Amino acid sequence: MSTEATGEVTVTIDGKAVKARAGTFLLEVARGAGIDIPTLCHHPALEPYGGCRLCVVDVTEKGWDGWCKMVIACQFPVKDGLIVFTQSERVLETRKVVLDLLLARCPETPLIQNLAARYGITETSYQRNPDPTDCILCALCTRVCDHLGVSAIATVNRGIGREVAPPFGQAPPDCIGCLACAEICPTDFIPYSTSNSSRTIWGKTFQMLRCPACGRAHITVEQARHFAGKGGVSESYFTLCDACKRAHMAATFQRLQQVPGVSALGGR
């Protein structure tokens, strides 16, 4: 980043002056200032992707003589003096085309229907997908899987044939059954089933670990093994479920407070 990377800068978004740290992505700055920019592929915990193109905005600077550059807010780093228009005519025009296209692809998906309706589109002007899908190809699932260090699924094929799939369409050997992909999916497209004894996703079935305290099946065997390896802790760390762990810890604190001379809050 530039030399001013650590400094505070001021940007103007739709006429409103907003302070931010230089180099922060514009989307984050705008949202921090309460300015809504629509997105479908962004998630604060993941690297920006730039696939949905809904967060397009116009930016300009003082010396540009009114010339505007269209950028995507999720990936554009702010700098001092940046002037941003989130609702310019061509920004709205572009978003409408994108939503119109997505509505053709996913005509029955409420998320897309609602967002398109906000831009005045209730019926696509293009050819409706004869085989409607709920997958909007935001790639949140594959990216969260990468982010967890698993990379069990990926986007495959090019162009309109692109889809999310495990390798060769078979039960993914690397999948740990953590359900992160299914949970992050904004359209609940990824099916799975889970019970106290087993969980199935992507055609692979996992054995569940039960919490010895409450008996709830909270994690798969592979998941515990993977995160134990990643986090450098023993697999038994994951024996108790999160809720029971918290209860256990609270009990420990309470017990310690009974001991004379010891403060659970760390004081002497």
Add this chain to the structure above:
Amino acid sequence: MRIESLAAFEGYVEDARAKFATRQSEVLVCCGTGCLANGAAAVAEAFAAALEGTPAQVKTFTKRTGCHGFCERGPLVVLRPSGVLYTKVKPRDVAEIVEKTVHGGTAIPRLLYKDPASGQRIQHYQEVPFYKHQTRVAMRRIGLIDPTDIDDALAHGAYRGLAKALTMTPEEVLAEVATSGLRGRGGAGFPTARKWRSCRNAKGERKFILCNGDEGDPGAFKDRSIMEGDPHSVLEGMIIGGWAVGAHEGIIYVRDEYPLAVVNLTLAIAQARDRGLLGTNILGSGFDFDIRISRGGGAFVCGESSALMRSLEGKVGEPRAKYVHATDRGLYDLPTVLNNVETWADVGAILEHGGAWFAAMGTEKSKGTKAFSLVGKVKNTGLIELPMGMTLRQIIYDIGGGVMGDRPFKAVQTGGPSGGCVPEALLDLPVDYEKLTEAGSMMGSGGMIVMDDRTCMVDVARYFLKFLTEESCGKCVPCREGLHQMLLIFDDLVAGRGRPGDIERIERLSRGMQLGSLCELGKSAPNPVLSTLRYFRDEYVAHVERRECPAGICRDLTTYEISPETCDGCHACFKACPVEAITGKVKELHVIHQDKCISCGACYDACPTHAVRFLPKHEMAARGVA
């Protein structure tokens, strides 16, 4: 043998020259991919065999060179020093050439190029119109040298630019490139010196020099010919680039579909290392630079810079936003210069002859020369290089010899799938970056596809859309879904299912794709559509409103019939028809049977008396003819 110093370099080049000077004459057989496909390898073998054991053998050498450019007439053979050019040479011609021309010194008229305009046979290649109007810089040694022999390249001036650059400071090299006005030959035309300057100024110890050899546009093959025919020009440019920006690693990203380019580049790198022109302490200058080859996996989008770098990193070749330039954070997030094959090939010549020499050629903002692949319905298909600013008319008619079969010219497509179609009215347009962009097309990869009146512009746009639909990576919505929907609209147009509002839908979608797409593939994808719409709107209207194809190309909209008044029963259409839909005896009227006809137009193209005519299918239907 390693060349230890700049002084030793001069001596080495002199020795190489002397070695080749002992050859009294050479038979240069074009072994570019085009001529090889036409049987050049057998011709070269025949020459080697015919000359073996003869007294002439000592003095006459058969040389397998890169592409001579005049692919239409291949296999090509040029004799040096006489300059006699023989076209369409077959192995059976070789004995005669050796006897009459090599030994006897007389030309064989039958094998000489016949100028269609004058009907004259032309003896020397420099006088053939196809070559006469060209000026070769990037292609300066192609066809003259054996690309597998570095000494041949050195004897013909290779690495002289590098030797000179190493006596200069990197700043001086940058200044020379800036003076030349060189701009990116990959299509976008970004000033090369400015790109190098940014990378030089970028912080970081490790920097990269990359060569984009992922040429993938339909009809373009200039980069392939350069890599095949003079790989050293590419290596030399990259080493100079490394010296200028302070990089020590170079990578050539080349399509795996270019096997000969890969072979010749690999060999060139090995030979350059052996001579001390690559590796550590190049020519004793203390500068280290090495180059390796990375082969592409067949994705068109990997020619896009950010996707190319992702691919080099071993990841899926998909583009990403470029708000931070590659010169600051490119390959592995390190400062990187990526230039096209042709750009790199120009650099050595610029350093050798000076930036001012290069800048003296071309137009105000587009300097130097530019290579083009001239293809389509043009008489002289081939690879050419000419000064910027030549008009399309000069290129197509003077060099290209005009439209095949002397049919009317309709349009020329430049710049591949990112470019557009330029109509006849703009034939006097001087070719440079700005003028082509103003005309709604672009320089692009230097492909020029000439189209005659038997071309439907809606069909042309659909062809490029289909190509791009298959090559879109699918990461972003406007490109993935937009191209798919656009193609569906065009499928309807050519099938007679156009609906009112289609043209407006196309325009709106095009604008959304231009504004919203992630990378240049998607942003420029509407160009073939918009440029044909701009110049040939009436053809679109005919397809949508009247369900007619004015060019008679779209099969679902066109029928053919034979005019009884004009048919002289020559039987040519009968022979041309692939589905036996035509009946008729010689010297009798021929008839097309509509139930069998597939409207391919082969009869129309074959008929010498223009008795075959086409008409809209609905007109034929209205007549009640089944």
